[in-house]
Amino acid sequence: MPFDLKSAASRLLTPTQRQLTGWWRRQSPSRQDRFATLGPLISVLLFLAAIIAAFWYLRNEEIERESEAVKRDTEIVQQQLRLRLSENQQQLTQIARDIVSRGIDTAEFRAQASSFARDRQELTQITWLNARRERRASVSGAGFQTDSQASDSGPDPSLPAVAANGQPNAAELAFQIVKEKRREHYSASFSDANNTAVFQLHVPVLDRNNFHGVLVAEYSVESLLRYYVPHEVSNRHAIAVIDARDQVLFSTVTQMPGQRFQRTPIFKELPLPSNNGLVLRGQGYRTSIGLISNTLFWMVVALSVLTVWMLLGTWKHMRRRMHIQSALINETNFRRAMENSMLTGMRAMDMDSRISYVNPAFCAMTGFSEAELIGRKPPFPYWPPDRYEENARLLQQEIQGRSPAGGAEVKVMRKDGTIFDARMYVSPLIDPKGKQTGWMTSMTNITEAKRVRDQLSASHERFTTVLEGLDAAVSVLSVQQSELLFANRSYRLWFGADPSGHAMLAGSQMAAESDEAVDDYSGLPAQHLTEIGSDPREVFVESLQMWFDVRARYLQWTDGRLAQMLIATDITARRHAEEQQALAAAKSQVTSRLMTMGEMASSVAHELNQPLTAITNYCNGMVSRVRDDNIRKEDLLTALEKTAKQAQRAGQIIHRIRNFVKRSEPQRQPSSATEIVEDAVELAGIELRRRNVAIHSYVAQRLPQLLVDPILIEQVLMNLLKNAAEAIDNAGLPTSRRHIELRVVPKHTPELGGHVEFSVTDMGPGLPDEVIERMYEAFFSTKSDGMGIGLGLCRSIVESHQGRIRAENLYNGAAIVGCRFAFTIPVDIPRPEPSGNALNTAATP
Incomplete structure (x- = not known):
């Protein structure tokens, strides 16, 4: 079925458009020409209306500009007078x-x-x-x-x-x-x-x-x-001073005799800076005349009438327009050939190889002016003297139409004698009759392009040298064919040229197993693979007994194939160092706990002495009464129960100390904050009672379970409580300030999210700023017998649990009234919850 273009176009029109198109086709050619004449006439009338509207708009715009100018100049005068009067x-x-x-x-x-x-x-x-x-x-x-010289004939109005x-x-x-x-x-x-x-x-x-x-x-x-x-x-506007009776005292514009000073439509009044009722008035004047009196307006009207007359006579000049179109075609062909290479140098030659045209770009490239090139025949002045024969041969090829399609690379000499590389493209000039009238040559300076190409080649060589000198293994593997596309020296040293080493390092990250990684239609890699990377991984190669830090990403290879690039860095020495550091940290934790218990040895001995003494007294009493046969069964049972209770108390103390100081691997387990606080307070209470320091603990109810090593968290609390007690005791504070507050509350912040905060607050002398800055440094201590590892170890323990620890002084005005240590343990708290009743315990000395 043949395609009907007219019927298809008619289907795209609206019903109204179809009616108008049908009505137009039904008119005769003469009537169509008559209706077509109305279009320009209506355009001229609309143009005249637009001119009138433009004049009206410009008049209003002028009034607004003049008003703004009067306001600005009046404010300038007011500012000048204000400065002068103030001075x-x-x-x-x-x-x-x-x-x-x-x-x-x-x-x-x-x-x-x-x-x-x-x-x-x-x-x-x-x-x-x-x-x-x-x-x-x-x-x-x-x-x-x-x-x-003043006259005394009458009263002086200048005197009171x-x-x-x-x-x-x-x-x-x-x-x-x-x-x-x-x-x-x-x-x-x-x-x-x-x-x-x-x-x-x-x-x-x-x-x-x-x-x-x-x-x-x-x-x-x-x-x-x-x-x-x-x-x-004063040249732009009239400035006058008006008194309170609206009388002009003086004006920069002198009025004609007999005329009264009149206020113009454009004015601005501001008070004189003297604040005595005088007003500074600036007046502006319109510079344009009205619409009816405007000569330009009548000129536009006359031109519009003339245009209408010319439109009516346009049909008489149709034949002349045909001749003009023929001349324009020749000019258009010539200009179009020039415009095709407007960004490059252009040279036109006639059939006798004489230069007939050069554009400014060609003159700028060669340094010769247009007058020096027009009319010249070979050899041209921009040919290097040592390349006359080569350039003449290329010119003959151009004339014979045998120029290479990709252009010819030539050497061009500037007027100052410098040489640059250029590429020339030749195309014939054809007139409207199809006859060749000459050749058009476009020339492009490729000196910079060649320099960039050479630099890219050198850069590629340097890049390859750098990759070959890296200590890390760099390899690129084709995902589809599993072909090793690139491998540097380190990779070849460790794995040879076998792609299995790449697969061994990549592990499960290879995308070749996924059918969706490649577009079945174009063979190009999936977009999301080339835009994202992967997290670094640590891989152990058993055959080499080496650890590697592997980073991988997908890229599009030079031929369009999807490829995976791996960078594997040898981290075997670092892994050994980390293992040694972990062992040293574990030893440091145990050592710290042993040091803590060593410092508390006298207090622990005193604490154990009480139940042991009680057991001795109960046993001696029972032995004496049994020997005298002066004890009843009920009294014996009571004494034995008390003896057992005291022995159990001593056993609990020894058991807690043993659990605290024994060496064990860190084990994170769901733990209760209440139990951790109770154990830490009970152990620290021995030292606190010896130093006559009270402790008040507050643990919020309904706290979530903590995934921590309870012994390590207990060690942090013990260290903080012991430091607080020592600070209070060494400062010799009175009884009213010899107490410590331990608080455990849940919190939720945008920065840390959900967490449980442990805070230890004392009423001691606080910490100097330089101590706060350095207190986590290794072997830094303010104690004469301190080793400087306690707070650093606390910080390591807290950070190993993804928490944070901080210290701050408490102030009452400018005076320091205490210090607070706080650390956080992250938990899953979606939003802050009000804490309920707290567990409140107190131990008094």
Whole structure:
């Protein structure tokens, strides 16, 4: 059945699309052309609408940018004025302090004030008034009238006074506030004797908080804006100072005579840093004109109308377009041949072997300019002089069409005389009529590629040398064929060239037994095998009597086959050392227990002396009463029972000591924390009673079983309790602090997971920081008769049970009030559980 492309395409259309397609096909060609003309017309109208929307958007964008610029410039001016006013205020405060502290007179004041006002054009005058508002001295600022030239014809508005209507002027109000509050204050703005808008800063002159007058610094609003508004800000925007009545005191833009200062749509108002009701206003102006008055807009409208007219006349130029297309085809073929090798140097030659075109990449490679190469015939200037014959032969092969398909490798000489390796590819230039017009040659610099290839070869040789020199055996085995693909010198020395040595080391890790390891379709290794490795294993080779640390991973060999690589390192010496170390550790544990019991020998003797003495007394008493025939059967039985009880007590003490010190292999077994604590407390109680130290133990109920060696954990507890008792006894602490607390509680933390924590807390003097840092070191001890192996052994025992041990001082403020040793044993605790009633026992001295 033939495939109908039109029917298949129609089935992919929606019903609406099918209706439109059918309607279009039913129209005549003239009507189709008429409808086709409407498309560009609608596009032009949409373009005009887009231009109008763009103008409107740009106008709003301009207003927003201008508003942000006005805000930024106004804030800059405010910051400049704030810095200037703050600096002047500090200087005036220092002058006021000098008046009181140094007792300067009016002449010195005038000198200081003149020096201060000389570089501050914004100050009109600086006046020193006493507490009765009398002027003691006055200095005018630069460019203003001096006090000797001031007119006395009327009241000076710059001095504190009460007006004729009974209202105080601005200077008087500021004077009263300073006198009352004893701090600096800015007055409201007013016009001085020269009708200039000014405001004043009143600085109090205080002697031990006694008011002696004020220093009055008068600022000119005009000078502030003139000298401290940045030039670039005043060029961009108008900056003005407005008083509380919204009157403009001064502006950087001068209004025309008779015109009123009007607020523009774009402005920003900020308070003047003097905090006296003055407002700093920045104003911006639009630079663009409206849409109707915009010449560009009407130009776009005119261009749109012109475009519509041109669309209507497009059908008249169809024949001219055919001729243009023919010319474009030739140009496109030429450009396409150039673009095919745009990343390399390109050279075009005509049929006479004359260079007609070179691209910039070719010029950059050879160092010759385009003018030096265009029109040149062989020999070309980039041919090395000693290779003219070879290059001429290659050129003849190109002309005859016998160039190798893989290109020819040649030597090219740059303009500076240096030589580099290049590979040239030649292709013919064909015009639209199928006639060859020349050759196009692309050239690639392969100097770096050859250098990399040589380096890779040298690197491979070095890599092979390194592998051959390794003391470890490295082998690669094909999984499918069990073929030994690579083996270094160490492998061949131990196993020869036999792949069975690889299989012996790999053991059960070989993936050849699994049918899923290889893709049946492509023969490539399964993805997950090449992405993961395996854990290191220790393998004993009986034939060599050697132990190996084996690491394996799967990889894809150079031919695509799945292979397994093994690295086997000889660890025989390390295994022997580990065995010797294990034996030494076991001996150290037994030695530590024997040392502990040796130190407790006197206490154990005293502990055994009590039941033995009681047995002797009971026996002597019974012998005496039997001889005198003065004993009843009931009394004899009671005495015998007490004697047996004391003998049993002595036997238990000897049995526990014997179990503690006897040498045995470490055996982990499910153990109860309560029993371990009871045995450790009973043995340690002998030493604690001798040192007059009490112990309080707390063991949480419902604790999980511990998979530990109970004797080793008991040894750790014994060591910690004995150390705590010795610390308390050696410190000579009072009875209230001679006690130890032993706690066993379950815990669960994100770091350690579920575990049981054993903690021993004493009220001793604590440990110095340097002791805490070194206390686990071998043979380090703070005791004069200590051997320094106890805590190190405790740490080894705890870590062999996958636990952790730590020590910390207890503080009451900055004082050390005790020390806590804690170690953990991991258990399966899914989440923290509240501990129930605890086993509480206490032994008092």
